Amino acid sequence: MRIGTLAATAGLSAKTIRFYEEAGLLAAPPRTPAGYRDYPAEAANRLAFIRDAAAAGLSLAEIRGVLAIRDTGQPPCQHVTTLIEAHLQRVEQRIAELLATRVALQGLHQRAQEVGPADCGPAEICRILSTA
Amino acid sequence: MRIGTLAATAGLSAKTIRFYEEAGLLAAPPRTPAGYRDYPAEAANRLAFIRDAAAAGLSLAEIRGVLAIRDTGQPPCQHVTTLIEAHLQRVEQRIAELLATRVALQGLHQRAQEVGPADCGPAEICRILSTA
DNA sequence: GTAAACCTTCCAGTGCGCTGGAAGGTCAAG
DNA sequence: CTTGACCTTCCAGCGCACTGGAAGGTTTAC
Numbered sequence: 001m002r003i004g005t006l007a008a009t010a011g012l013s014a015k016t017i018r019f020y021e022e023a024g025l026l027a028a029p030p031r032t033p034a035g036y037r038d039y040p041a042e043a044a045n046r047l048a049f050i051r052d053a054a055a056a057g058l059s060l061a062e063i064r065g066v067l068a069i070r071d072t073g074q075p076p077c078q079h080v081t082t083l084i085e086a087h088l089q090r091v092e093q094r095i096a097e098l099l100a101t102r103v104a105l106q107g108l109h110q111r112a113q114e115v116g117p118a119d120c121g122p123a124e125i126c127r128i129l130s131t132a
Numbered sequence: 133m134r135i136g137t138l139a140a141t142a143g144l145s146a147k148t149i150r151f152y153e154e155a156g157l158l159a160a161p162p163r164t165p166a167g168y169r170d171y172p173a174e175a176a177n178r179l180a181f182i183r184d185a186a187a188a189g190l191s192l193a194e195i196r197g198v199l200a201i202r203d204t205g206q207p208p209c210q211h212v213t214t215l216i217e218a219h220l221q222r223v224e225q226r227i228a229e230l231l232a233t234r235v236a237l238q239g240l241h242q243r244a245q246e247v248g249p250a251d252c253g254p255a256e257i258c259r260i261l262s263t264a
Numbered sequence: 265g266t267a268a269a270c271c272t273t274c275c276a277g278t279g280c281g282c283t284g285g286a287a288g289g290t291c292a293a294g
Numbered sequence: 295c296t297t298g299a300c301c302t303t304c305c306a307g308c309g310c311a312c313t314g315g316a317a318g319g320t321t322t323a324c
Binding site: 045049052053055056057066077080081084085087088091092094095098099101102104105106108109112115124128129 | 177181184185187188189198209212213216217219220223224226227230231233234236237238240241244247256260261
């Protein structure tokens with residue numbers, strides 16, 4: 001299977017697949033006599049896994065870690081559980097930050113309704129965004 | 133006021149202030165005979181404004197837009213209101229995405245409790261993260 | 265007088281996950 | 295036989311907001 005076929009199967013671009021190889025996520029496949037990459041069918045599974053893990057928000061570095069453990073023959077369960085927990089924490093942290101930002105933006109929007117252009121002196125920048 | 137003093141006042145690094153000048157957020161100040169930047173006290177206000185606006189999550193490009201309007205002498209109220217609304221939408225969109233990711237991660241975590249290492253055949257990568 | 269702290273410019277790199285393009289070789293169809 | 299789709303490598307850049315460092319000049323404190 002050549003790279004274009006694999007790309008179509010996995011729903012990625014050929015560029016991305018070469019990039020994953022370079023990044024150590026995908027082993028370098030054998031080549032045809034002409035030098036074309038020639039992938040076994042299992043490569044599609046690996047790419048699907050990468051896609052699923054990336055969709056869950058794991059970084060390529062984290063995915064590489066999981067794959068590296070799997071490639072030793074060990075099931076990566078414990079590592080994956082730890083990773084999921086850590087990532088869940090990061091996501092929750094980020095959600096909390098964004099909720100706070102949302103409250104702040106709603107406050108600014110409220111303020112924008114209350115002050116008119118005439119309320120801003122020429123010396124200040126914007127009474128809505130800052131009192132500086 | 134020299135750049136280090138301004139940096140300390142504004143809670144930024146001197147590097148960042150030079151970067152803001154380069155990025156068109158802050159006018160180039162006059163120089164001392166030795167070539168040192170010599171800021172008027174108002175520069176601190178402008179930096180405080182930039183800080184507040186950035187804290188609300190606006191990009192430097194957006195902040196530059198607000199400042200550019202203000203620098204024409206116009207109050208930027210209408211522009212700012214529009215900007216806040218657009219940014220609020222982006223934030224809400226992102227929150228929704230992260231909430232979905234959180235649900236997905238909680239599902240994966242649940243699955244991780246249910247499957248053991250023995251459940252993963254050597255041919256698959258990780259039954260927790262993907263069925264590929 | 266000298267050492268440390270401060271300033272200047274310029275160039276380069278960070279992290280992340282790709283993407284674009286150039287210059288060339290190969291393969292399949294008509 | 296040619297056209298066009300496909301493949302190869304390599305190098306560069308994106309967007310974002312800085313940050314680091316080198317190599318040099320200046321000011322300040324003791």
